[in-house]
Amino acid sequence: MADKAFKYVILGGGVSSGYAAREFFKQGVKPGELAIISKEAVAPYERPALSKAYLFPQGTARLPGFHVCVGSGGERLLPEWYSEKGISLILSTEIVKADLASKTLISADGESFKYQALIIATGSSVVRLTDFGVQGAEAKNIFYLREIIDADELVEAIKAKKNKKAIVVGGGYIGLELSAALRINDIDVTMVYPEPWCMPRLFTSGLAAFYEGYYAKKGIQIIKGTVAVGFSANEDGEVKEVKLKDGRVLEADIVVVGVGGRPLTTLFKGQVVEEKGGIKTDGFFRTSVPDVYAVGDVATFPMKLFNDIRRVEHVDHARKSAEQAVKAIFASEQKTSIDEYDYLPYFYSRAFDLSWQFYGDNVGDTVLFGEHDPTSPTHKFGTYWIKDGKLVGAFLESGTPEENNAIANLARVQPSVDSLDQLATEGLSFALKV
Ligand SMILES: Cc1cc2nc3c(=O)[nH]c(=O)nc-3n(C[C@H](O)[C@H](O)[C@H](O)COP(=O)(O)OP(=O)(O)OC[C@H]3O[C@@H](n4cnc5c(N)ncnc54)[C@H](O)[C@@H]3O)c2cc1C
DSSP: OOOEEEEEEEEOOSHHHHHHHHHHHHTTOOTTSEEEEOSSSSOOBOGGGGGTGGGOSSSOOOTTTTBTTGGGTOOOOOHHHHHHTTOEEEOSOOEEEEETTTTEEEETTSOEEEEEEEEEOOOEEEOOGGGGTOBTTTOBTEEOOSSHHHHHHHHHHHHHTTTSEEEEEOOSHHHHHHHHHHHHTTOEEEEEESSSSSSTTTOOHHHHHHHHHHHHHTTOEEEESOOEEEEEEOTTSBEEEEEETTSOEEEOSEEEEOOOEEEOOGGGTTTSOEETTEEEOOTTOBOSSTTEEEOGGGEEEEEGGGTEEEEOOSHHHHHHHHHHHHHHHHHHHTTOOOOOOOOOOEEEEEETTEEEEEEEOOOSEEEEEEOOOTTSSOOOEEEEEEETTEEEEEEEESOOHHHHHHHHHHHHHOOBOSOHHHHHHHTHHHHHHO
């Protein structure tokens, strides 16, 4: 097969790829210069929808409704958008070999693609229980969620198993959002996780107590401090029981596993410098190899605000890092300069009628404020993180846009804090006055 050659190639067709494509267009990319190569069969979309409205029985999200860039209030890039702009959207094409020295990518079908500049936007893959040899973990109806094909399988199972039992393994983002989605679909849900509380990477015990209480009120059972160590299946090979390490055995018609992700960097092993599990980049998302950039989940980058090097697996960074890399490519071609990436971490989640936002860093002392009783009809509360006398992180549940902007501003400005007690008393009003 003849080589296909492009000036720019984006490898991956997820969130950062879509936002990069829009930025390429803004920067004046010419027809025929840019290709996106993706193993998914659809144009880039807002991945967070998969664990939220995609699974809802009402108000269901379906493509083309959530193609990028609707998640940030931007234009929706339908497949036609790419063809109109002369951008080659090469779908259902998995790259299995990358040779950065010869600037060549090879697909599973043996097609080869040449580029002058490459943006690596391969995202993450899920960690599977089969990776650890968990007994019976290959049974049918054990689901993971990363791509739209995974979500479609889960939707079919949800329809087939109405009023039946689901076990959700993992108490992070995916576990919490999927438990809520399953419950809304009238499924009996039990969550299982080893930590003492949910989302321990971000939540304090105080924050988690609210969400666990709220989930219990919605009829979700939570089993903490243990893990799934095996599964048994019926004669059709469908999961029937989950065995826990503490000896308990739970009935299950569906199991959903959300135990983390791994950045997809294997294609580039030994060819680029890696750090903290990702591909090391600078403040312009340039890797150690000239003309090769890495963005989104796979990039480890300088976090200027904290004078640190980090990797961030969140959609806001996927969008912004993609735009930064494309701007940097054009700036270097035009011999101009742009500012280094100066990112303020921003994470969010939505489940049931809850919606939280977090900005900054979750290190140091904490102060919990507001109405955080899960049984009360309203719940507006949050937490501040204070390190070395400065407020460095802020979390808010059920904030208005103005309040969310205020906590974002707080995390960026990092005001001094003299008294934690006074901060707790002031609560949200502290953010609104800074
Ligand atoms: C279900 C779910 C819900 C989420 N919800 C939230 C949320 O509420 N808030 C939040 O902040 N973040 C959320 N995230 C995280 C967020 O979606 C990711 O951080 C973001 O998608 C990362 O963008 P990316 O472009 O780096 O990777 P991705 O969006 O994962 O895109 C990677 C793309 O690369 C393709 N690819 C990979 N390898 C190859 C290959 N060898 N050949 C060809 N193509 C390849 C993949 O198929 C995919 O299209 C969620 C993630 C998931 C899975």
